[in-house]
Amino acid sequence: MLGWRLAISAILIPALVGILWLDHRAGATAPWLLALSLLLGVRSTWEMTDLLTTRAMRPSFLVSVFGVLSVLTAAWGSRWQGGALSNDLAVLLAIGMTTLLAFYVCFVKGAIRFREPGTTMESLGAELFTVAYCGVLLAITAQMRWLDGGRWGYAALGSLIVAAKCGDIGGYTLGRLFGKRKMAPWLSPGKTWAGFVGAILGAALGSWLWVTFAIPRMVPGAAAANVANVLAFGVTLGFVGLVGDLCESLIKRDVGRKDAAALFPGFGGLLDLLDSVLFAGPIAWIWWSVAPLIR
Structure with a gap:
């Protein structure tokens, strides 16, 4: 199953990058x-x-x-x-x-x-x-x-996706390694407080890496406006993304389903992939509008 997930990811990620590249040129x-x-x-x-x-x-x-x-x-x-x-x-x-x-x-x-x-x-x-x-x-x-x-379009969208998905990865990793205390067993039995910490740290680290190394190559002359602002952005999106994950779990638990209809084997449904991004998206837009991560 891991090999299948990696193979699908190897197709989906370049396809997404290609679509955004075409959109930028359009x-x-x-x-x-x-x-x-x-x-x-x-x-x-x-x-x-x-x-x-x-x-x-x-x-x-x-x-x-x-x-x-x-x-x-x-x-x-x-x-x-x-x-x-x-x-x-x-x-x-x-x-x-x-x-x-x-x-x-x-x-x-x-x-x-x-x-x-x-x-x-x-x-x-x-x-x-x-x-x-x-x-x-x-x-x-x-x-x-x-x-x-x-001018900031894809740099900002990238910060959202990277923060949300790094939060997902951090939460999953620390939850599997150190998770003992359940955070919300009635909603999502797999969520632990260690996973909560991992989601926050992963999103903060992902935001810093994106702003520090990726954005200067995407937006010429851009630099991080404030490291504290970047980390706070990541922490906030990590938290909101985790809430989004729990809210989708609420929907599935209430209707008696484990996952949405599978998009690809091993991936669950599209809603399972987008939940953290959809919830964090409006917050990220407001944040960039009020306190941009770059200058």
Whole structure:
């Protein structure tokens, strides 16, 4: 299984780097990142509606994916208007208004399909939750692409991914080596307090390494603004990413599932791969907007 995971990673990582390289060359409209986001939105929506189809919940994939794709395309459409990049407030307004549209569509669908009490409100809640989780979080995270007019875009996105995934790796490593005390056994039996420390340390170390060695090669003339700021960023994202992991565990435990539908053998579902990044993304965007890691 380890060999299979390494083989898939050897394909996925260069493919992701290639897509982002093409997107960088395509300019500020970011068409390749949009295509990737739409693909992630469709797959994650399918996984989420599959997870939530239990008990009295019967979320519609078509209605949910309409909301998710509408939110993502609205974020891009509002970002590029009249040949000039719009401001962040306009993008947030577009995301909010499109989410409201999805709210209306979900309600109308429920009213049209209503026949007897028992599932309508539960299904409506599941659909709106899916739009927020798979659409809004991803749309806001993608806004890091346009930080500083796009100059910091992939350097900032890289800091998010590296911090979140180094946190995952650090948590897994220290948890396996030293984990004895369970952190939340009712949600995620594998999570330990040693893993919590590992997630924080891994994310902080990953952030420092990324800002110190990778960003100067991606953004000419850039330097770390403040080491304490970089480490605090990593610690915060490590914590938020761990919370995101626990929150996805909450979803799976409540519906009686171990994992989302497998994307690749040995990898679990896309939601299992994205949970820490999706939760930490909006925090990372705010952090870079208020206190950039580079100058």
